[in-house]
Amino acid sequence: MARVLTRDEISKHNTEGNLWIIVDSKVYDVSRFADLHPGGDTVLLAEGVAGQDATEAFxxxxxxxxxxxxxxxxxxxxxxxxxxxxxxxxxxxxxSKVPYAEPTWLAEGFRSPYYTDNHRKYQSALRKFFEEEVQPEALQCEANGKKISQGLVDKLAALEIIAMRLGPGKHLSGRTLMNGIVRPEEFDYFHELIINFELARFGTRGFVDGLLNGAVIGLPPVLNYGSPELQAEIVPQVLSGKKYIALAISEAFAGSDVAGLQTTAVRDGDHWVINGTKKWITNGTFADYFTTGCKTKTGFTVILIPRSEGVETKPIKTAYSPTAGTAYVVFKNVRVPVANTLGKEGAGLSVILTNFNHERWMVTCTALSAQRFVVEECLKWATQRHVFGKPLTSQAVIRSKLADMISRVEACHNWLEVITHQMNNMSYNEMSKRLAGPIGLLKSYVTRCGRATAEDSTQIFGGRSITVGGMGKNVEIFHRTSGFDAILAGAEDVLADLGVRQALKNMPSEAKL
Structure with a gap:
């Protein structure tokens, strides 16, 4: 049982070697710790701290x-x-009870037409799992740059989270999702949206990609275009977490310009001989398979390449944590069976373009979750931080920045839910035809808003926002890495232009002012 002390008694312990302080009704003896304090013992011996209630100062x-x-x-x-x-x-x-810290459907007293009781039960269980099992490793890996542990991968696979991150589909059939909370036939894109939001709430941007994002973007082409034999071999390995896969499209020669890729695949009997390089490949450093865009005699072709002789990967140092496994990949005379071709030879562009919608939607979800997390951080800091004897929120300029941040994240979230509702009510072909433009515009807008929020949040946190660790650590990470979302899965400007071009393509000829 905790020792009960009066404030008078506590106030007598206010000197070097005999130093107590109060923080939020708890009494701490910091006598021996004083010299170890990062700010020195002067901070703890200061007037209003030693022997006193130091809650506000803390x-x-x-x-x-x-x-x-x-x-x-x-x-x-x-x-x-x-x-x-x-x-x-x-x-x-x-x-969280902090206003705007959660999507509206989770906020107390609010309703939504999109979510059911099953979504709520699913979200609660998923958040508990992520906070208890994933967050500790996320923070650790973000700091040390190491790959996600196999132990955590096994836990993700046991709950079928790896499979669920690919969205609804035949790959979920017969699986027990989240210990049976949701049935495979019930699982929809709002369930997947919840996964993306929960995993991006920790302020660990590199780990978000390191949490097997390669499977989210690299396995669908196998599921949708691989032969039955190839699917039977690869899909179970990846969804069980025993093997890892990466999407290898971008090159130093071409990024958003997929048609300009230079990696070649030359037919030699029943094999392809592949030569070329890929760059900025997420999870590439530890991938066992690479879903690779190649140039063949008949045009752009997608081929599944296993890690084998002639495949070399090198880590690329980026602005976020190496835990993402970002790689430079070299293919040198790599022999791959022709049976590993995904889709028809020369028809690779359609294979990749149909895959892009889901990838861009997924990046949008995680980018927006991280942005909302920063809004929560700023609301907390602005109310607890005092300047000139008043909380930061007493300053009109701070309230104005908070208003902008909140407005952006709420507008983005509402648009995202509208798009997600369409995904739930369209076939795969309809999504490919109708949603490429809207998803492109949505991603472009969300990432622009993210960078605006990154700038506003640094002003609210001041010097703490440019310090690694400490009070502003999450703002520092967000400011440093928010640009990733504007590049990955399609550059911001390219996607904005795609959205407009798609709209112009559908302009009725009779529409005149």
Whole structure:
């Protein structure tokens, strides 16, 4: 049972070697810790801190999670008589009560036409799993740059999260999803949207891609265009987490210009002989298979290349964590069976273009989730940070920035849900025909909004926003990595132009002013 102490008693411990402080009704003996404090013992011996309630000072300098770390938690010696803590450890799976921290459908008292009770039950279970099992490793891998552990991959596979990240489809048939919370025939794109939102809530942008994004974008061409024999061999391996796959399209020679790729595949009997390079390949450093765009005699062709003799991968240093496994891939006289061709020879462009819609939608989901997370961070900081004797929110310029950030994220989320509703009610061919333009415009708009929010959030956090770790660590990461979403899966300007060109293609000839 915690020792109960009066404020008078606590106030007597205010000197070097005999130093207590109060933080949120808890009493900490920091006598021996004072010299180890990153800011030196002067901070703890200051007037209004030593022997006093240092709650406001603490939360002006530290995140609440600091108090939960074992090495600091053990400094607690008691509680203040008649007082209770206000800031409690979040319950795993709980919904944030901060305004606009959650999508409207999760906010208390709000409704949505898109989500069912099953979606709510699914979201709750998924968030609990991600917070308990995924978040600790996400933070660790983001920092050390290591690949996701096989232990976590096995847990993801056991719940069929790897399979569910590919969206609804035949690949879910017969699987037990999230311990049976949702049946395969019930699973829709809103369930998948929930997955994407939950995994991007930790402020770990590199890990978002490292969490087997290669499968999300590299396996669908196998599912949709591979031979039955190839599917039977590859799909179970990837969905069980035993093998990894990456999409290898971009080159130093061509990115958004898919038709300009230079990797070649030359027919030699029953095999392709492949030579060329690929660049910025997500999960490429640890992939076992590469869904690869090649130039053949009859045109652009997609071929599944296993990691074998002649395949070499090198890590590329980027602005985000190496945990994403971003790679430079070299193919040198690699022999691959012709049976590994995905779709018809020369028809690779249609294979890749049909795949792009889902990839761009997925990137939009995770980008928007990260953006909303930053809005929550800014709302918390602006209310707890005091300047000139008042909270930051007392400044009109700060409230204006918050208004812009909130408006952007809410507008983006509503548009995303409209697009997702269309995906639920269109066939695969209809989505390819009707949604390429809208998804392109949506992704372009969301990523532009993300960078605007990145700039606003740095102004709200000030110097803390450019410091690795500490109070503004999540804003620092977001500001540094928000540009990735504007490039990956199609450059922002290219997608905006695609959306307009698609609209112009459908302009009725009789439409005149």
């Amino acid at each position: 939360f002006g300098l530290h995140r609440h999670e600091v108090l939960l770390r074992p090495q600091y938690a053990k400094l607690q010696i008691g509680v203040v008589e008649g007082e209770q803590e206000l800031v409690k450890k979040p319950v795993a799976g709980s919904v």
